[in-house]
Amino acid sequence: MGSSVGRADSTPATAPDSNLTDLIQRYFTETDSSKRAEIRVSIETCEGVDVAQVIEALGRANVWEPMRAGPTDIACETATGRQRTARLIVPEGYHPSVSYPLVVLLYEGPLAEAETFSQIITQDIGPVLIAMPRDLAGGAFASPSREAGEPANLLREIRQRCHVDTDRVYVVGAGGGNGAAAINLALFHTHWISGAIALEPVPDVPYPRQAYPFLLRNLAGTPLFIAYTGPSASRPASRPADELAPPDPLEVIEAVADRQKLPVRVKRFEDISLSPAKPWTDALVDVWNARRDANAHDVSHWFRYPAQGRMGWLRQEAFDGEPWEDSLITILSAPSTDFHTYATKVLQSKLAYLGGRIDGQRITITTQRTDRLELRLHEGLLDLSRPIEIEWAGHTRATVRVTPRISTVLETAYEDWDLQHPASVRLIAHRNGTLDQR
Numbered sequence: 326m327g328s329s330v331g332r333a334d335s336t337p338a339t340a341p342d343s344n345l346t347d348l349i350q351r352y353f354t355e356t357d358s359s360k361r362a363e364i365r366v367s368i369e370t371c372e373g374v375d376v377a378q379v380i381e382a383l384g385r386a387n388v389w390e391p392m393r394a395g396p397t398d399i400a401c402e403t404a405t406g407r408q409r410t411a412r413l414i415v416p417e418g419y420h421p422s423v424s425y426p427l428v429v430l431l432y433e434g435p436l437a438e439a440e441t442f443s444q445i446i447t448q449d450i451g452p453v454l455i456a457m458p459r460d461l462a463g464g465a466f467a468s469p470s471r472e473a474g475e476p477a478n479l480l481r482e483i484r485q486r487c488h489v490d491t492d493r494v495y496v497v498g499a500g501g502g503n504g505a506a507a508i509n510l511a512l513f514h515t516h517w518i519s520g521a522i523a524l525e526p527v528p529d530v531p532y533p534r535q536a537y538p539f540l541l542r543n544l545a546g547t548p549l550f551i552a553y554t555g556p557s558a559s560r561p562a563s564r565p566a567d568e569l570a571p572p573d574p575l576e577v578i579e580a581v582a583d584r585q586k587l588p589v590r591v592k593r594f595e596d597i598s599l600s601p602a603k604p605w606t607d608a609l610v611d612v613w614n615a616r617r618d619a620n621a622h623d624v625s626h627w628f629r630y631p632a633q634g635r636m637g638w639l640r641q642e643a644f645d646g647e648p649w650e651d652s653l654i655t656i657l658s659a660p661s662t663d664f665h666t667y668a669t670k671v672l673q674s675k676l677a678y679l680g681g682r683i684d685g686q687r688i689t690i691t692t693q694r695t696d697r698l699e700l701r702l703h704e705g706l707l708d709l710s711r712p713i714e715i716e717w718a719g720h721t722r723a724t725v726r727v728t729p730r731i732s733t734v735l736e737t738a739y740e741d742w743d744l745q746h747p748a749s750v751r752l753i754a755h756r757n758g759t760l761d762q763r
Contacts, residue, residue, distance in 0.1 A: 345374055345382050352735060353388040353744075361739075369731045376729045376749050383734070383744045389421035389488045396440060401482040403462070403475050411458040411479065412436055414443065415487070418452065424745075426493035426613070427454045427483060429510075431461060431503035446497060446522075449606060450613040454487050464498075464506025466529045466629075467652040474632030476510055480517050484742040491743045492617040495520045501527035508551070508578075512543050513633040515626060520548045520612035528574035531654050535668040537574070537581045540627050541589065543636075548588040548615045550608045551575060554595065588615075619746040620705040622683040627676050638706060639679045639690070642753060643697035649675040683707055690717040690754070697755050701737060701748035702727070709750055720756045727752065727762055 348368045355361040368374065394417045400410050416425065428447055432439040436457070443455045458479055462472035483489060494517055498507025504526025511521035530536045553575060575591055582589035590608055619637075626636035630648050634641030654675075658667040678693035683706055692698060698717075707713065714724045729749035738747035751763040 345371060345378065346386065349379070349382050349386050349735075350388055353386065353739060365732055365735050368735065374731070376731055376734060379731050379734050380747060380749070383738055383747060386744060387422045387488075388744075389486070391421055392419055392487065394419055396436075399482070399486060401479060403472075403478060409458060409460070409475075409479070411456050411483075412440070413483070413487070414440065414455040414457075416452040416454065419454075419487075421488050424488050424490035425452055425454045426450060426495065427456065427480075427487075427489045429480070429494070429496045430455060430457045431464065431496070431498040431506050432457060433500055433503060442499065446609065447613075449610050454483070454489060456483055461506070463632075464509055465502070466505075466509055466531070470630040470632070470648050470650060473513075473630035476514055477517060477632065477635075480514075481742050491517075491745050492619065493519050493615075494617070495522070495612060495615075497522045497524070498526060499524045501525060502529075504551075505529045508549065511547055511549050512540055513628050513630075514635075515543050515547055516635040516637065517617075518547060519617045520615040521550070522609065522612055523549070523551045525553050526551060526575075528578065530574065532656065532668050532672060533574040533577040534572050535665060536672050537577050538585075539669070539673060541578065541581050541585065541587055543626055544587055544589060545625065546588070546618055546621060548612050549590070550605070550612050551578065551589070551591045552605050552608070553591075553593055622706065624679065624681045626679045627673075628679075629676055631677075634677060634679060634695075636679050637681075638683075638701050638703075638748070639681045640699045640701065641677065641679060641692075641695050641697075642699045643695070644677065645694040645696040645756075648677075686711055687714045688716070690715070692717070695756075697753065700750075700752040700754065702750040702752070703746065703748050704729075715752070715754070715760065717754050721754050721758050721760055723760045725752070725760060725762075733763070 348364055348371065352361055352364045352368065355364060368379065392415045394415050396412055396414050398410055399413050400408055403409055430439065430443050432442060439457050443457065447453050447455060461476065461479065462468060463475040480494065484491065496507045496510050496518055498504040504523035505528050507521045507523040508526055508528055511518050530540065578589060579591035592605065592608065594605065621637050624637040624639055628634050631641060631644045656668045656671050658664045677695060679695065680691040682689045686707055702709065709727055709729050712724050712726050716722050727750045733751050734747045734749050737751065738744050753761045753763060
């Protein structure tokens with residue numbers, strides 16, 4: 326088993342704040358990777374600068390341009406090379422030195438109507454950035470793997486253009502498909518989503534009775550509010566209420582959330598109105614008040630595709646085998662076999678899993694369908710000056726000393742465009758037992 330320890334950064338001393346701030350500004354605004362690497366070296370060799378000072382300077386950095394209040398269209402290129410457009414609404418008084426919550430609204434219909442709806446639904450949140458992507462791919466459960474990273478790519482594009490509070494990013498989906506997409510984004514991109522709202526959704530996860538009991542655990546720290554009118558849009562009013570009938574996904578979600586004490590609320594209303602006097606205002610405020618916990622010691626994340634394999638300080642680097650690409654699945658069992666147990670195992674076998682716990686200086690990791698993983702650590706999680714014991718069940722057991730690095734702080738902040746929670750240590754764990762610090 327191997328482990329590598331890097332060179333310590335320069336010892337703490339007094340460094341000119343203006344010089345460090347200027348270098349960081351240049352680093353994040355430089356688009357040429359080779360020039361950015363030169364600036365990084367300048368920061369690393371700047372006299373008296375240490376990791377803590379760079380992290381503090383990142384928190385003060387203003388690397389965004391001023392933007393005019395009101396609606397504007399932004400174009401971004403997806404991982405597959407397609408051009409996507411999103412309407413971005415910038416709040417009055419926007420200043421790039423201040424971070425703002427972001428609401429991603431998935432809405433069908435005229436943009437003017439969507440803008441009106443967005444203003445009403447976010448009236449209790451305060452100044453907020455609102456993004457309305459058109460035809461966002463990757464929200465359906467059956468989306469192919471080539472589209473799975475598009476939501477995260479869009480979020481990074483917005484974070485790069487606007488000063489987003491990365492602890493307050495929410496998604497709202499209105500209507501059958503968009504409501505389902507809001508639920509799925511909360512489930513599979515939990516790392517970036519602080520809360521979600523789904524209005525009149527038609528959930529599309531197959532075998533809900535078997536899938537949601539383990540998938541909804543992804544939302545242990547992420548509130549989800551689901552509102553619908555009349556009978557669930559997933560189930561006609563005439564549907565017979567017997568055991569052989571297809572289950573209503575919303576009923577399943579509500580029952581599972583109640584049983585597992587999850588922050589998920591499913592409510593039926595007589596009317597979901599655009600009126601400011603909404604009967605569901607309290608539930609919305611609960612979502613808007615939620616914040617991502619960047620120091621969560623326990624993480625648990627089921628997912629389908631490699632692009633969804635990120636949760637807190639754990640990230641999948643390499644998928645084991647080929648991901649499940651089929652859009653449909655039929656599960657049959659023998660008469661003597663308990664179908665619920667069998668179907669649950671079949672669904673779980675097709676998905677990947679990342680689970681981890683930090684207890685003092687000990688890190689325990691459990692995974693499924695993961696060949697290589699990355700740990701991104703910072704001082705809020707454990708004491709990086711002391712030895713760390715790491716156990717990846719069945720693969721890696723090691724006690725290592727790590728070196729926080731300025732280069733890691735800068736590279737992880739730039740890669741994610743998250744200046745609030747950069748990692749200072751990156752460890753790569755392999756199934757063959759090796760453990761390396763990047």
